[in-house]
Amino acid sequence: MYETALPAPLHDALLALLGPAGFLTQATDTSPYCTDWRALYHGRCAAVLRPATTEECAKAVALCHAHGVPMVPQGGNTSMVGGATPDGSGRAVVVSTTRMRQVIAIEHADLTMTVEAGVTLKAAQDAAAAEGLLFPLSISSEGSADIGGILSTNAGGNNTVRYGNARELALGLQAVLPDGTVLDLMRRLRKDNTGYALRQLLIGAEGTLGIITRAIIQLQPAPRSRETALCAVADAKAALDLFAAFRREDPSAIQAFEFMSGVSMGLVNTLIEGASLPLAQPAPAYALVELASPRAGNSLRELMEDVLGHALETGLVSDAVLAESEAQRLDLWKLREEHAEAQKRAGASVKNDVSVPLPAIPTLIAQATAACEALIPGIRVAPFGHIGDGNIHFNLVQPEGADPEAFLAQDHAIMDTVAAIVRKLDGSFSAEHGVGQLKTYLMPSWRGGAELTTMHRIKNAIDPANLMNPGKIFPPDRGTSPRKLPPTHP
Amino acid sequence: MYETALPAPLHDALLALLGPAGFLTQATDTSPYCTDWRALYHGRCAAVLRPATTEECAKAVALCHAHGVPMVPQGGNTSMVGGATPDGSGRAVVVSTTRMRQVIAIEHADLTMTVEAGVTLKAAQDAAAAEGLLFPLSISSEGSADIGGILSTNAGGNNTVRYGNARELALGLQAVLPDGTVLDLMRRLRKDNTGYALRQLLIGAEGTLGIITRAIIQLQPAPRSRETALCAVADAKAALDLFAAFRREDPSAIQAFEFMSGVSMGLVNTLIEGASLPLAQPAPAYALVELASPRAGNSLRELMEDVLGHALETGLVSDAVLAESEAQRLDLWKLREEHAEAQKRAGASVKNDVSVPLPAIPTLIAQATAACEALIPGIRVAPFGHIGDGNIHFNLVQPEGADPEAFLAQDHAIMDTVAAIVRKLDGSFSAEHGVGQLKTYLMPSWRGGAELTTMHRIKNAIDPANLMNPGKIFPPDRGTSPRKLPPTHP
Structure with a gap:
């Protein structure tokens, strides 16, 4: 008797392919993969697949595809927006990259590192440092977040102001597409104009177009x-x-x-x-x-x-x-x-990871501060962040001594207040954290019309059965499978 | 009597929309738009459309789309690979950006410039310099090449080693999609993780997914x-x-x-x-x-x-x-x-704009030199280029005193000789110049399988009627309209 909703033939094929270490179905084993880091989402899954190689990953995805089973790619499970958590149906499998942890090569001649997707950001930084080199991406979750995850979400961090986002730090990429095909873009080329920028499309797609399995990342000489x-x-x-x-x-x-x-x-x-x-x-x-x-x-x-x-x-x-x-x-x-951490200790808080054009930052801070203080007297407006990139974590901490629950009950009012100002300033509701499932509802109003329609068309073209990370990025009313193509002219 | 193959209602609608300055049909007026800069291709067109604004461009494209008329976007017409030249059928219209020449704004606070697509690279450089700033992209055709063109082809040049390709220099983008919808991505944000990287997809798509009409480009402080x-x-x-x-x-x-x-x-x-x-x-x-x-x-x-x-x-x-x-x-x-220029004066020559991983450059030059000298005794092997990016213009000049025609008759043998070595070294057959129509035949063997299939899927999703720059990037046997979708597993 298996604790899984998978059809028996698929179950047996996956077990044979991945072995017991690569195929988890017991709830005690799978539950850590079903809750996000912030504990905002508590999903269920039919199994956790932990392929050890790209080949295993491709075969497992092809099997799930053939059986119409949804797949949720997951790296270090550090998403701020529930981007790697399955829904509550228990139909999906989580495909975890945690067993693909090899640093394959470091090349001094072109300052590159070839890694498997499951290498943590910290491990990649350390491997570079051991060779006198620097992998400049740095975020607070770097001990757990892995290369596949930071590329899938186009992570930012403290050093983006100099080196760019994760996007700018990837030279090559390998991914398993929703039908199990391996897309091999592992080219260590700084210039290569031979068709569409598929690497760029996969970066930041939050696992909705495929699972990143390998990458070639750009290193720098270490600071002296x-x-x-x-x-x-x-x-x-x-x-x-x-x-x-x-x-x-x-x-x-x-x-x-x-x-x-x-x-x-x-x-x-x-x-x-x-x-x-x-x-x-x-x-x-x-x-x-x-x-x-x-x-x-x-x-x-x-x-x-x-x-x-x-x-x-x-x-x-x-x-x-x-x-x-x-x-x-x-x-x-x-x-x-x-x-x-300090904001956490001060009580309940509401986080806004927003960006605006650089010159609009003073206006953002002045107007959003005034609006939040008007909304909730005594609220502590505590913004900080990457001002050189126009990216402010516009966080709001509850009034001293107030009831945390009562404060959090107003989280949408607070977020909407900040968002309205960001919107007026031509900013973004998610600078670094992505859309995940937490922010899908914002997509129609912020990125609607031709933009969201074009994203839908691409999603449909590459994942017509909507099996890869369903419910992420796209708003729920359109996000269910099979997705209906909206007209181009809304 | 009109010298055009356009249906009369379309003709009249375009003339009414664009006016005589924006709608050219006389062969004497249109012929400069039908031959590429290298004079490799001599096409024909039904008309040249020269919209003055994004709105005019969008309406013109919608009209052509409704009539099933193919469109060839063209900037400064400086493609090295026939990327902006219509075919010989005379069915297509050329959509030229040459009347969209406004530098809209320069912002010192975030070092950005907002421009229309038809602003030449030189004009953008000059506008930046006049404000004590630098637009670092520099290529030899910069007097004619325009911003729309350099973004559509992801141009490189001498300063890529420091500032990246054109891709890395664009913050915002506006484009007219094949059906006339305006895709507005004009956000001046250095961080914005809200869905697919549509800007990145349009950059380097060589006009096959739409016409870039505006951009926000990243400037730098001028060197002192x-x-x-x-x-x-x-x-x-x-x-x-x-x-x-x-x-x-x-x-x-x-x-x-x-x-x-x-x-x-x-x-x-x-x-x-x-x-x-x-x-x-x-x-x-x-x-x-x-x-x-x-x-x-x-x-x-x-x-x-x-x-x-x-x-x-x-x-x-x-x-x-x-x-x-x-x-x-x-x-x-x-x-x-x-x-x-010196190679031109030395007689006939064959150009290869190739890239390889940085450490492979010495092998590329040694092996390709030996192979070409074995192929044609007396051939002058004259490579030069952006070695810091792994990008070599591996050019071959005819033997002194030899017959230029006889030498050029062997151009495919020479290119194939170089290409075989580049291929073995995991390089690219087009580092900077793109695919255009000159190099489409190389796509199946170099980028075939999942990569080309995925590109086809995206093309079909965004331009199902294959009206936008047909015959470019995709190999001819698949490039005709309507394109048949190849299976994912080849």
Whole structure:
């Protein structure tokens, strides 16, 4: 007796193909794969498939395809938007990349690394570092998130300002398409204009067009010099002007440029042990600047001092501290990295991962702050994030002492308030996190018309039976199988 | 009486929509649009449509779509592969972007420029320069090539090594789809994970999925310091090692890194007036290195001298000259830029725009040189190009005094010889130039199977009637309308 809804012939074929380690059907084994990291979604699945190779993955997908069984690709299961969690029907299988963990090759001649999809971001970073190289993508879930996942979701992070999103860091790709065909785009070429950009299409498709199984990622020489400064500024406009001042001198030296509101920094300073603001007094806002170069020497220090010196003179920056050691550098970064944890400790919070055109950031912060404060008196508006990319985590923390449940009951009102302002500023409702299932309902109003229609056409062309990660990206009313093609002219 | 094959109602509707300046039907007016820049293809068209706005373009496309008339998008008509030339049937219309020439906005706050598709690359560069900014894409046809064209073909050029291909330089895009729908992706966002990468799909699609009408392009601060050096090296391996030495120190300082074979440089030196090699004696090969930074000061000179000094000591570079003035810099660049002209003056030549993984370049050059010399004794093997991107223009010049016609009669044998070696090295038959109609025949063998099948599925999904730039990218036997969908498993 099997705890699975799979037809017996499919069950037996998958078990024979994948073996017991690659084919989980007991609820105790499968349940960790059915709940997302944020515990927003609790799904069910008929089985978890853990292929060890691309070939196994392709055969397993072909079997599921032949039986019309939906498949949910899953990497490190760190989605912020329920992008890798099956629905509650129990019909789908989860296809996990966790057994495909091989770093296949590192090439110094072209600074590339060939990896299987299940290699975690941290493992890829470490493998690069062991060779004196850098894989510059860095996100907080990097210990679990894997290469397949970060490419499927086009992850961003702190160093996007210099190196781009995950998209810009992939040279080659291999994927299993919904019918089990292997699409092999593993070319280590920086220039290759021979037809449609299929690699680009798979990147960011959140597993709805296929399962990424391998990649060739672009490395960089490791930094040999680094300068890090925490700057007190009056507001987001001042932080943005400071960013522009560094960019005017040398955009490619800016390894990271992060914004932190005074409210959010205040929470870190009071709620996180070991965190301490190394400035004379708290400020309305902060910028954390990191410059880095593979070139040794003191030219970065000169650059930092030139720009900061001028900014202090003109009053753009009211106070600043430079890290004089690696320990001090890590202390400064701790002040940035603990924002999520500090907000969690401050009670319930609502997260908005939004982006707007760079010049619109001050307006976003001013208007969204005012609107949220009007909506819920006492709400703590605690934005922070990658201001150099126009990407702000516009987070709202419950009023002190308020009831968390009552606060969270207003989460949609809060999100809609922020979203309306982002929308007016031609921004995006999801800068880094993707759509998953959490944000599908926003797609028609934000990306409707020709854009969503074209996405539908592509989905239908590549996955006509809608078997690959159903219910993700596309809004539910159109997302069920078989999907009806909407007219081009809405 | 009209000189056109268009049905009268369509003719009248287009004339009413576009006016006489936007609707050309006389052969004397249309013929320049029907022959490609290299004069390889001499097509015919029913009319040339020159819409002045996106709205006019959309309406014109909708009219043609309703009448089943094929459309050939054309920018500056500088394709190297016949990508913008109609076939000989005279059924198609050319849709030219030449009247959409407005630079709409330049934003200093995020270094972006909003342009219409018909703005030439040179005009965009000049508009940026007038504001103290840089649009870094640079190709030899930049005086005619327009923004729509360089995005549709994902152009590369000398500065790709630092800033990426055209793909990496576009933040936003607007396009008219084959049925006349406007797809508006004009978002100035560096992070936006809300569905499929439609912008990426349109870039490099060579006009087969729609007509790009507007774009938001990423600018850079203009360089305030620059160092340029011509280096004599033993071979491509030495040039590549020199590139790696610079990259180890600071990849983001390398504005360009070009390779030139001794044979090709010899042609420039003897056939181009005013060209003169500023080195004591000719070398087997050369590298032209340009470093640039928006930061003033002498740190680039230090970097150049550090790396070149060490390379001269170890014998990696046998001789080198640094530009000490802008005039000297332009003289060094002239030696690089005149290679195509010098080869033209040397007689008939065969061009191969190929790329291979960086470490395979020495093998490519050694093996392809030997194979071509074995094929045609006396052939002059004259490779040059963007070695930092793995992209070599592997050009072959006829033997001195030989009959050009007889040499050109062997062009396919020569191309096939080079291609076989590129193929073995996992390279690409078209690094920068695209497929157009010249190279469609190579698609099944190089990109066949799942890759070409998936491209076909996307083409069919977005342009089911195959009206948009038919006969380009896809091989002829599948490229005619209506296209039959090949099975996924070949």
